[in-house]
Amino acid sequence: xxxxxxxxxxxxxxxxxxxxxxxxxxxxxxxxxxxxxxxxxxxxxxxxxxxxxxxxxxxxxxxxxxxxxxxxxxxxxxxxxxxxxxxxxxxxxxxxxxxxxxxxxxxxxxxxxxxxxxxxxxxxxxxxxxxxxxxxxxxxxxxxxxxxxxxxxxxxxxxxxxxxxxxxxxxxxxxxxxxxxxxxxxxxxxxxxxxxxxxxxxxxxxxxxxxxxxxxxxxxxxxxxxxxxxxxxxxxxxxxxxxxxxxxxxxxxxxxxxxxxxxxxxxxxxxxxxxxxxxxxxxxxxxxxxxxxxxxxxxxxxxxxxxxxxxxxxxxxxxxxxxxxxxxxxxxxxxxxxxxxxxxxxxxxxxxxxxxxxxxxxxxxxxxxxxxxxxxxxxxxxxxxxxxxxxxxxxxxxxxxxxxxxxxxxxxxxxxxxxxxxxxxxxxxxxxxxxxxxxxxxxxxxxxxxxxxxxxxxxxxxxxxxxxxxxxxxxxxx
Ligand code: BES
Ligand code: MN
Ligand code: ZN
Numbered sequence: 001x002x003x004x005x006x007x008x009x010x011x012x013x014x015x016x017x018x019x020x021x022x023x024x025x026x027x028x029x030x031x032x033x034x035x036x037x038x039x040x041x042x043x044x045x046x047x048x049x050x051x052x053x054x055x056x057x058x059x060x061x062x063x064x065x066x067x068x069x070x071x072x073x074x075x076x077x078x079x080x081x082x083x084x085x086x087x088x089x090x091x092x093x094x095x096x097x098x099x100x101x102x103x104x105x106x107x108x109x110x111x112x113x114x115x116x117x118x119x120x121x122x123x124x125x126x127x128x129x130x131x132x133x134x135x136x137x138x139x140x141x142x143x144x145x146x147x148x149x150x151x152x153x154x155x156x157x158x159x160x161x162x163x164x165x166x167x168x169x170x171x172x173x174x175x176x177x178x179x180x181x182x183x184x185x186x187x188x189x190x191x192x193x194x195x196x197x198x199x200x201x202x203x204x205x206x207x208x209x210x211x212x213x214x215x216x217x218x219x220x221x222x223x224x225x226x227x228x229x230x231x232x233x234x235x236x237x238x239x240x241x242x243x244x245x246x247x248x249x250x251x252x253x254x255x256x257x258x259x260x261x262x263x264x265x266x267x268x269x270x271x272x273x274x275x276x277x278x279x280x281x282x283x284x285x286x287x288x289x290x291x292x293x294x295x296x297x298x299x300x301x302x303x304x305x306x307x308x309x310x311x312x313x314x315x316x317x318x319x320x321x322x323x324x325x326x327x328x329x330x331x332x333x334x335x336x337x338x339x340x341x342x343x344x345x346x347x348x349x350x351x352x353x354x355x356x357x358x359x360x361x362x363x364x365x366x367x368x369x370x371x372x373x374x375x376x377x378x379x380x381x382x383x384x385x386x387x388x389x390x391x392x393x394x395x396x397x398x399x400x401x402x403x404x405x406x407x408x409x410x411x412x413x414x415x416x417x418x419x420x421x422x423x424x425x426x427x428x429x430x431x432x433x434x435x436x437x438x439x440x441x442x443x444x445x446x447x448x449x450x451x452x453x454x455x456x457x458x459x460x461x462x463x464x465x466x467x468x469x470x471x472x473x474x475x476x477x478x
Pocket of ligand 2: 329
């Protein structure tokens, strides 16, 4: 998808955003007949009208304010998805957006929804040429967006597409080693440093958490370190992002039941895709922030040597963990990454992980469950970004009592809690390995969709990416 600011008068397909029917008069060349047609449509609760002028299409979108600004913004994105469908239906290759509403970002938001819904994963289709969307360029008129806004949107969309594709890639392409290679490529293309630790190095470092998950696998684990250092960083202490990179989760010996529950488990590296493609966007945008990202990666399988329930693992931090369920593997490898992060003396650490079915059960696909120890202004900033991007956050508490559930009879911790509060006991487990301000984002419910919803396609969604980038873009500026 390409975005450009139009320098000359628009000629082809036009989309006008208005917030008042009276503004129809401002659409150049609109006839009386067309005006009364559009008015009838809008009276009919419709908000989006297509006029076929034969040599080009004229689209009119009526922007209506909702209860909150966050909701109004989301309506613009959703309308973008509608426009995307119509454009491809008529095989249009480009469209020009004119914002004549009073909301400054309306055209950008419409373009965002349009671009988010125009994503396709066609690598494995033999008929890909035939089914590729025709739409590939969105123009803005000069008064509809600034150059900086357009460039940030283009990078964000690029990062979202890349993260979705990583999630959509199956295990028989995307092993842990391949994931590391993909991250190295992202680093080269955008300008951040990538270091890959191999299995021998993980053994040498005694990273017991990630190694224990890898025991049943035929393929080696990796630990990928990304670092973006701008010339002038506004943060003294680095921000560290961590992404769960379980390239496939069978559950290990605590095998998931086959019907349905394993179908989407190639997406268990959604956190890794999110943070590594966020790094790509951060470097492309040249944000003035020193940011490091860590991706511990492996598949989780019930092979011959697999960790058995009851095994006691010495983690990278030295903490001992009784593994009572090998399907609670995410926290094992995240714990090692969280301990690794201490060496940077970070100002903030954020982990993104498809960690618990409990988070998904609690809020479904409409938000991210988060918790952490970061200060209130930081949490508020994240919540604001969540609303602004409509990738909303629901915050859970880390009360001490939940920690009692993960006390082991024979080791320091066990890797599962009781039958309830599963998203929080997983969070409490992670908290044990932190000594810095920290936020945990459980994206289990949102990272993969089984049906298309507005601008979210089937498959990888990269949900959370726009929230995270918005937070970083506005870092310290509030
Ligand atoms: N990857 C899963 C969590 C998950 C579930 C992600 C559904 C996406 C959709 C995670 O590794 C897992 O298996 N968690 C267990 C933990 C339990 C054994 C304590 C779960 O949530 O059931
Ligand atoms: Mn699991
Ligand atoms: Zn998992």
